[in-house]
Amino acid sequence: MTREELRSLVRTVPDFPIAGIQFRDITTLIADSRGLASAVAHLADLASPDVAAVAGIEARGFIFGAALAMQLGTGFIPVRKAGKLPVETISEDYALEYGAATIEIDPTLVPQGGRVLLVDDLIATGGTALAAASLLRRAGGLVDTALFVIDLPELGGAAALRSAGVAADAVMEFAGH
Numbered sequence: 001m002t003r004e005e006l007r008s009l010v011r012t013v014p015d016f017p018i019a020g021i022q023f024r025d026i027t028t029l030i031a032d033s034r035g036l037a038s039a040v041a042h043l044a045d046l047a048s049p050d051v052a053a054v055a056g057i058e059a060r061g062f063i064f065g066a067a068l069a070m071q072l073g074t075g076f077i078p079v080r081k082a083g084k085l086p087v088e089t090i091s092e093d094y095a096l097e098y099g100a101a102t103i104e105i106d107p108t109l110v111p112q113g114g115r116v117l118l119v120d121d122l123i124a125t126g127g128t129a130l131a132a133a134s135l136l137r138r139a140g141g142l143v144d145t146a147l148f149v150i151d152l153p154e155l156g157g158a159a160a161l162r163s164a165g166v167a168a169d170a171v172m173e174f175a176g177h
C-alpha cells in the first residue's frame, strides 16, 4: 500500500481523550488485512543499517515495534509503563499531550554500544520518545534514530528529538493536534 492509502486507514476521533485533541486512532489501520504489514514494511524501509535491537513503547509501540524487530531480524526491548517489569528497572518521568506518566526498562536487555532503534505508533510532543531514548542511552545503547507511523509535526516532537541527537522519521504526518 502507498503511504497515502495507509494514511486513509487512520481514524480521527475528535475530542478524545479530552476536548480539543484530534485522536489519531491506529486500530483501524492494524485491523485492515494489509494495513499492519504495509506499515511495518514502510518502517523497515526507513530503518538504518546495523540495528542491534528494536525498542517499542507500551502499548501501541509494541504492535509495530515487535513486528519490525521480526522483519529486521533483531530482538525486541519493551519500554514499559511503570510497575510492570518483574526485575530491577531504571525509569523516567515525562509529560504527555494530555497528562503525565513514567516509563521503565530492564537495563540488562540493552546491547552495550549497539544501535537501538526506537519505535512508536505516534509522536506528538516527543515527551514519551525522549524519555525512552534517555533510558536506552543510560543503559548503554546507541540511540540515533526513532521511527513512528504517525508524526504530528505541529507539536514539535520530531524537532525535540533531533535536538537530542535522535533523527526522527515517520510514515505519515497529520496537521493540527
Ligand SMILES: O=P(O)(O)OC[C@H]1O[C@H](OP(=O)(O)OP(=O)(O)O)[C@H](O)[C@@H]1O
Residues within 6 Å of the ligand: 057, 058, 059, 060, 061, 095, 096, 097, 101, 120, 121, 122, 123, 124, 125, 126, 127, 128, 129, 157
Ligand atoms: O509524543 P508524546 O506527546 O509523548 O505522545 C505520544 C505518545 O502518546 C501515546 O501513547 P499513550 O501514552 O497514550 O499510551 P498507549 O500507547 O498505552 O495508548 C502514543 O502511543 C505515544 O507513545
Ligand SMILES: Nc1ncnc2[nH]cnc12
Residues within 6 Å of the ligand: 021, 022, 023, 024, 025, 097, 122, 124, 152, 177
Ligand atoms: N493526537 C493523538 N492521537 C493519538 N495518540 C496520541 N498520543 C498523543 N497525542 C495523540
